[in-house]
Amino acid sequence: MGNIRLGIVGLGKIARDQHLGAIEAADGIELTAVASRNAQLEGVHCFRDIGEMLASGVELDAISLCTPPQGRFAQAKAALEAGKHLMLEKPPGTTLAEVFALEKLAREKGVSLYATWHSRAGAAVEQVRELLAKRTLRSVSVIWKEDVRYWHPGQAWIWEPGGLGVFDPGINALSIVTHIMPDSFHLTSSDLFFPENRAAPIAANLKFETAGGIPVTAEMDWRQTGPQTWDIRIDTEEGPVALTHGGGRVIIDGEKQPEGENHEYRRLYERFVELVQNSGIDTDFSPLVHVADAFMLGRRHAVEAFED
Amino acid sequence: MGNIRLGIVGLGKIARDQHLGAIEAADGIELTAVASRNAQLEGVHCFRDIGEMLASGVELDAISLCTPPQGRFAQAKAALEAGKHLMLEKPPGTTLAEVFALEKLAREKGVSLYATWHSRAGAAVEQVRELLAKRTLRSVSVIWKEDVRYWHPGQAWIWEPGGLGVFDPGINALSIVTHIMPDSFHLTSSDLFFPENRAAPIAANLKFETAGGIPVTAEMDWRQTGPQTWDIRIDTEEGPVALTHGGGRVIIDGEKQPEGENHEYRRLYERFVELVQNSGIDTDFSPLVHVADAFMLGRRHAVEAFED
Numbered sequence: 001m002g003n004i005r006l007g008i009v010g011l012g013k014i015a016r017d018q019h020l021g022a023i024e025a026a027d028g029i030e031l032t033a034v035a036s037r038n039a040q041l042e043g044v045h046c047f048r049d050i051g052e053m054l055a056s057g058v059e060l061d062a063i064s065l066c067t068p069p070q071g072r073f074a075q076a077k078a079a080l081e082a083g084k085h086l087m088l089e090k091p092p093g094t095t096l097a098e099v100f101a102l103e104k105l106a107r108e109k110g111v112s113l114y115a116t117w118h119s120r121a122g123a124a125v126e127q128v129r130e131l132l133a134k135r136t137l138r139s140v141s142v143i144w145k146e147d148v149r150y151w152h153p154g155q156a157w158i159w160e161p162g163g164l165g166v167f168d169p170g171i172n173a174l175s176i177v178t179h180i181m182p183d184s185f186h187l188t189s190s191d192l193f194f195p196e197n198r199a200a201p202i203a204a205n206l207k208f209e210t211a212g213g214i215p216v217t218a219e220m221d222w223r224q225t226g227p228q229t230w231d232i233r234i235d236t237e238e239g240p241v242a243l244t245h246g247g248g249r250v251i252i253d254g255e256k257q258p259e260g261e262n263h264e265y266r267r268l269y270e271r272f273v274e275l276v277q278n279s280g281i282d283t284d285f286s287p288l289v290h291v292a293d294a295f296m297l298g299r300r301h302a303v304e305a306f307e308d
Numbered sequence: 309m310g311n312i313r314l315g316i317v318g319l320g321k322i323a324r325d326q327h328l329g330a331i332e333a334a335d336g337i338e339l340t341a342v343a344s345r346n347a348q349l350e351g352v353h354c355f356r357d358i359g360e361m362l363a364s365g366v367e368l369d370a371i372s373l374c375t376p377p378q379g380r381f382a383q384a385k386a387a388l389e390a391g392k393h394l395m396l397e398k399p400p401g402t403t404l405a406e407v408f409a410l411e412k413l414a415r416e417k418g419v420s421l422y423a424t425w426h427s428r429a430g431a432a433v434e435q436v437r438e439l440l441a442k443r444t445l446r447s448v449s450v451i452w453k454e455d456v457r458y459w460h461p462g463q464a465w466i467w468e469p470g471g472l473g474v475f476d477p478g479i480n481a482l483s484i485v486t487h488i489m490p491d492s493f494h495l496t497s498s499d500l501f502f503p504e505n506r507a508a509p510i511a512a513n514l515k516f517e518t519a520g521g522i523p524v525t526a527e528m529d530w531r532q533t534g535p536q537t538w539d540i541r542i543d544t545e546e547g548p549v550a551l552t553h554g555g556g557r558v559i560i561d562g563e564k565q566p567e568g569e570n571h572e573y574r575r576l577y578e579r580f581v582e583l584v585q586n587s588g589i590d591t592d593f594s595p596l597v598h599v600a601d602a603f604m605l606g607r608r609h610a611v612e613a614f615e616d
Binding site: 073077094095096097098100101104105161162164184185186187189190194199208211286289290291292293295296297298299300 | 402472492497606607
């Protein structure tokens with residue numbers, strides 16, 4: 001099989017910061033076309049939207065969506081109906097019902113669907129997952145705090161319904177925790193902090209429990225200035241485990257472990273290549289389930305207005 | 309197989325208005341015990357909570373939970389872990405993650421789990437489901453309006469997180485629509501109206517679409533006084549279909565159809581008996597998925613305070 005000929009849709013911050021370089025670095029896949037309303041890229045076919053791209057006659061095997069989640073369903077559906085393998089940036093959509101529908105459609109069409117969670121590809125995540133499978137957990141505590149002005153400058157969509165607010169980064173933490181924990185868990189309380197002038201939360205405090213009663217807490221906050229905190233602290237009977245730097249580093253029983261190289265998005269594309277070779281489907285929507293639960297069970301608190 | 313020996317948990321409004329009579333009327337099942345913090349029932353074993361009931365030595369095959377959704381997970385888990393077949397009033401829980409966990413647990417234990425949607429057992433619902441399978445849909449419009457003071461007097465839990473507010477009745481409409489429509493659908497916009505002094509919405513306007521683009525709208529409002537409106541209007545190429553009275557009656561192409569007898573809860577218990585006989589599982593959580601989506605994608609509007 002030759003290189004997978006890929007079209008990407010959306011040329012915003014995440015595409016430029018992560019996807020373009022990762023596609024370049026990954027084996028088995030090459031960028032053939034892009035669709036963007038406002039931007040162009042040298043050396044590939046450029047279109048204004050996915051409809052133009054699919055109708056153009058340019059041969060494509062797969063599509064990667066790097067657009068905001070609002071409006072992504074129509075793009076995803078167009079790609080799948082055209083028989084293209086499909087990779088989705090996180091979050092995979094604005095509703096659970098739409099992502100369930102996409103999975104069903106991908107199965108009907110016999111093409112790959114990959115709902116990615118880039119933080120799961122963090123350098124230290126697999127090591128922690130393997131470790132926890134052998135340990136007895138007592139508690140898990142997520143601290144996920146960053147400066148929204150630094151990480152999401154001018155991203156108006158993120159404050160709109162479907163943009164998820166602080167859950168846009170916070171879902172990364174949930175994607176790691178759902179991956180590394182041996183047991184599933186469910187929300188028992190949720191406090192959401194909405195700026196008076198915004199439709200999405202700027203902070204959230206969540207409490208979860210496994211069926212066996214192990215507590216999992218998460219504090220998410222976009223009002224932190226200075227360096228971000230992307231930490232998951234796991235207390236086990238055998239000793240503490242701290243997964244820091246968004247899954248990039250780990251301290252086990254007080255000892256810093258050797259740092260692996262951080263190639264989250266390259267790993268995503270390598271995994272996508274594997275999936276496409278087998279028309280495989282990799283869709284774990286559990287992080288989005290927890291976010292939907294956090295909104296449904298959430299108690300809302302109004303906080304100070306936020307201006308970019 | 310003798311009668312299923314049933315324990316019910318919760319002796320509030322819904323248990324007294326619906327469950328007790330339905331259990332009496334249904335074949336194959338009999339009420340053996342009840343658990344209630346405040347109430348007792350003549351002629352059956354009475355306990356203060358499910359823990360006491362399960363530990364009592366009274367022989368039970370199955371449990372039916374009629375408690376509010378908050379706190380139901382622990383009760384459901386206790387029942388399943390004791391090897392009891394389990395029936396859940398709607399909504400089945402306060403989070404999707406917990407109901408998914410219950411389903412997994414029921415499968416592990418080899419017992420029945422029935423997540424009921426009583427409105428699906430409305431007298432005219434199956435007729436409409438069969439009709440729509442043969443017709444071409446153009447649009448679906450739900451109007452679900454009632455007087456909260458009449459239907460939910462003093463039910464404080466319904467205004468708390470997890471109580472769902474107007475979605476407590478509204479999910480009945482969604483349970484019918486998800487059942488009668490040949491295609492699934494997903495939310496595209498959601499407006500939620502929260503009284504200033506309440507943690508749950510008093511009204512909601514929702515727009516959904518099928519993958520094929522058929523619009524489904526829902527207006528839910530608890531501020532209606534006088535008679536309730538529980539109508540689903542379906543426009544088809546072959547003519548209009550109006551399912552009224554919460555699924556109890558139907559008008560097809562302008563003609564009122566003969567009224568069937570309304571025995572929603574008796575049908576639920578008859579279905580539960582069937583399931584228990586085969587250790588079957590009947591859990592369609594799609595109505596709760598749509599409600600979670602409505603909160604996640606919801607734009608919130610503050611409205612006048614509500615006092616009981």
